Amino acid sequence: MKFVHEPYQPGDTIAAIATPPGEGGVAIVRISGKDALICAAKIFSGPIQSYKTHTAHYGHIRNKSGETIDSVLVLVMLGTRSFTGEDTVEIHCHGGSLIARRVLDVVLEAGARAAQAGEFSFKAFINGKIDLAQAEAIQSVIAAKNEKALDAATNQLQGKLSMLVQQYQSELTHIAAILEAWVDFPEEDIEFASMEEVSAELKRVYTSMEELVATFHDGKIARDGISLCLVGSPNVGKSSLMNALLDKERAIVSPIPGTTRDIVEDSLRINGLNFTVTDTAGIREADDSIEQEGIRRSRKAMASADLVLLILDANKGISPEEEVLLSEIPKDQTIVVWNKVDLPHGSLQALDAPHAVMISAKEKTGLKDLHNAIDSVIWRHGPPSREEVLIANVRHKEALQSSALGLKRVEAGLSAGVSPEFLAFDMRQSLLGLGKILGTDVGEDILSSIFSQFCIGK
Numbered sequence: 001m002k003f004v005h006e007p008y009q010p011g012d013t014i015a016a017i018a019t020p021p022g023e024g025g026v027a028i029v030r031i032s033g034k035d036a037l038i039c040a041a042k043i044f045s046g047p048i049q050s051y052k053t054h055t056a057h058y059g060h061i062r063n064k065s066g067e068t069i070d071s072v073l074v075l076v077m078l079g080t081r082s083f084t085g086e087d088t089v090e091i092h093c094h095g096g097s098l099i100a101r102r103v104l105d106v107v108l109e110a111g112a113r114a115a116q117a118g119e120f121s122f123k124a125f126i127n128g129k130i131d132l133a134q135a136e137a138i139q140s141v142i143a144a145k146n147e148k149a150l151d152a153a154t155n156q157l158q159g160k161l162s163m164l165v166q167q168y169q170s171e172l173t174h175i176a177a178i179l180e181a182w183v184d185f186p187e188e189d190i191e192f193a194s195m196e197e198v199s200a201e202l203k204r205v206y207t208s209m210e211e212l213v214a215t216f217h218d219g220k221i222a223r224d225g226i227s228l229c230l231v232g233s234p235n236v237g238k239s240s241l242m243n244a245l246l247d248k249e250r251a252i253v254s255p256i257p258g259t260t261r262d263i264v265e266d267s268l269r270i271n272g273l274n275f276t277v278t279d280t281a282g283i284r285e286a287d288d289s290i291e292q293e294g295i296r297r298s299r300k301a302m303a304s305a306d307l308v309l310l311i312l313d314a315n316k317g318i319s320p321e322e323e324v325l326l327s328e329i330p331k332d333q334t335i336v337v338w339n340k341v342d343l344p345h346g347s348l349q350a351l352d353a354p355h356a357v358m359i360s361a362k363e364k365t366g367l368k369d370l371h372n373a374i375d376s377v378i379w380r381h382g383p384p385s386r387e388e389v390l391i392a393n394v395r396h397k398e399a400l401q402s403s404a405l406g407l408k409r410v411e412a413g414l415s416a417g418v419s420p421e422f423l424a425f426d427m428r429q430s431l432l433g434l435g436k437i438l439g440t441d442v443g444e445d446i447l448s449s450i451f452s453q454f455c456i457g458k
Contacts, residue, residue, distance in 0.1 A: 010126060011086060013039055014119055015112035017100050018457035024095030029103050030457060031112055032120055036087040037076075042110040044074055048089070053078035061091065063106050070099055084120055085127030118454025122447070125439060132439025132450070133162050136393060139454055140223065145274050148222040148383070152390040160389045161396070164212065165437050168403070171205055172434070176427040179410075182420040195414050202414075206407040212391060213400050218384050219392030221306075225274030226378060229305035231329075233322055236311045237339040240361035242266070242279040270371050273378070278305065307377060308334045309370075314358065315343040318351070326351065335373050341366070395446075399433045406430030 013033025019026070031039055037049045045059040055076055061069045073092040082088040093103045108114060118139075125135045133156060140153035155161070175198055230238045246268050264279040280302065302308055308329055312318055318326075326336070335355040338348055342360040357373050359366030375383065384390055391397055409426045435441030 010123075013112045014115035014123075015039075015104060015107045016115035016120070016457040017104055018090070018120075019095075019100070021097050023097075026092050027095045027097075027100035027103075029091040029093065029100060029107060030088065030115075030120065031091070031107055032082065032084045032086050032088040032123060033112070034086060035111060036089050039107060039110045039112050040074065040089040040091075043106050044072075044091075046074075048074065048076065051076045053081055061093065061103050061106055064109060069102050069106055070094055072103070080127075080129075083129065084123035085129045086123060115456060116452075117456050118451035118458060119456075121454055121458055122451045125447075125451075131159075131162050132442060132447075133165070133396065133437050134159060135439070136450060137161075138458065140392070142455070142458070144223075145225065146222065146269065147272050149392075151386045152219055152222050152384075152388075152392060155387070155389055161391065162438060164389060165434050168205055168209065169431060169434050171201065172407070172427065172431055175201060175410075176424065176431065179420050179424040179427055183424055199411050199414050202407050202411045206404040206411075209400050209404040209407075212389070213397055213404070215384070215388070215390045216392065216397045218379065219390035221273065221378060222384070222390065223392040225276060226306045227278065228275045228307050228309065228374075229278045229280060229302050230309050230311060231280050231302050231325070232311035233313075233319065233325075236313045237361045238279050238311050239264075241309070241311060241337065241339060241359070242277060244361045244364050244367060245270075245277060271375055302329065306333065307374065309337050310334055310353075311337050311339050313340050314338040314345040314348060315340045317346075318349050326353065333377065335370070335377060337370065396437050399436045403430045403433035406433065 011034035013031065013035040015029060015031045018028040018030040040048050043061050043063070045062065046057050048057070051057060053076060057074050057076070059072065059074065061072050063069055070093045075090040075092070077083070077088040077090075079085070079087060091103055091107070093099055121130075121135050121138055124130045125132060130138075137153050137156035141150065141157055144150035144153050178198060230242055232238050242264070246266055266277055268275050268277055310322075310326060310329060312322060331353055334353065335357065336351055336353045338356065338358045339361055341358045342363045342365070348358070355373050355377055357366060357369045359370055391400070406426045406429045410423050410430070413423045413426070432441050436446075439447070
């Protein structure tokens with residue numbers, strides 16, 4: 001396994017710059033391991049080995065020749081009271097890539113080894129300071145692009161997902177013990193629990209698991225954002241709407257049909273969510289080979305989008321071509337947008353579409369209604385609360401699904417009179433799935449894949 005430095009040695013003293021590159025007021029060089037204090041004592045001007053834990057001290061970093069590299073503040077965190085669960089020293093030096101690199105070089109010369117990506121968090125996991133779900137949440141907190149993603153990641157980092165999984169483990173371990181007792185004492189007249197009680201408990205637990213799995217839709221949206229595709233016939237105002245949503249002149253607007261011939265993308269936030277907005281070529285019958293390629297790309301973008309805005313011209317009404325286009329688009333992922341309502345128009349045709357709004361992209365009216373419609377389509381059961389536990393990790397989703405499936409097999413086996421030996425095996429497999437979320441039953445390849453995605457210094 002590449003990450004854990006075959007063979008991994010607990011207590012290895014590692015060091016890295018823990019702040020992002022660039023200029024700033026402060027940069028942090030982090031040292032952690034059994035020899036962290038010895039290493040720091042070689043380069044720091046004060047008696048660092050005598051300092052109490054969780055104290056800060058001013059002094060100077062010096063190289064082997066005794067030359068002062070920088071004036072710094074050092075923080076000392078000892079043993080299990082540190083993030084990694086090992087002695088840790090943080091050197092707060094002046095910001096700037098060059099000075100931070102010089103301080104790190106001196107630390108490495110003093111005996112520390114350069115840390116690999118995510119190795120400080122890996123130490124925390126190995127030393128029992130955090131479980132695997134919490135370790136993954138660290139990266140999610142760092143990568144969060146909006147408030148909802150940050151709330152979900154923070155909840156996971158605080159252990160809310162872990163506590164749910166641990167609760168499942170506790171409840172299932174109790175049921176597993178009953179099944180094992182039925183295996184070990186088949187002739188004994190001992191009433192551990194009735195089959196009806198066990199079945200009811202199994203159903204309650206796997207139903208709760210399935211409800212947690214169902215949050216993956218919202219969790220993935222919060223973490224990854226939404227791909228939003230604008231489609232329609234030429235000259236219905238797709239580019240004008242894109243510019244109105246972005247509040248800038250991003251796409252070329254022209255009365256000439258077919259101006260947009262390629263995909264135009266940009267990013268924006270609506271109601272706290274990140275969107276990738278795609279303006280597409282107008283979809284119509286075309287002889288021009290370039291326009292045909294643009295239309296092909298439009299259909300491809302439409303098929304892969306999370307949400308489609310079908311733009312119609314309220315001034316002209318809906319054409320036969322647009323009726324065909326409406327029949328092709330998944331209705332539960334589509335909002336019909338009647339544009340140009342600032343121009344004279346009759347009563348708008350009733351369409352077989354659950355979501356429709358009226359706007360004027362030119363006058364920027366109706367955009368709030370469009371934002372609300374987007375929210376109602378995205379959040380199937382309303383937006384999640386800040387306290388709600390969401391899963392956004394495919395690994396967690398698959399582990400919960402596997403565990404719930406095992407419980408359903410046990411429940412079905414009880415009804416069918418399957419031998420307790422086989423039921424006990426399925427229970428063990430279900431518990432194994434939950435252990436993968438917390439990292440108690442996970443292979444080194446998975447650990448390597450997870451921690452290698454972290455930045456160095458974290």
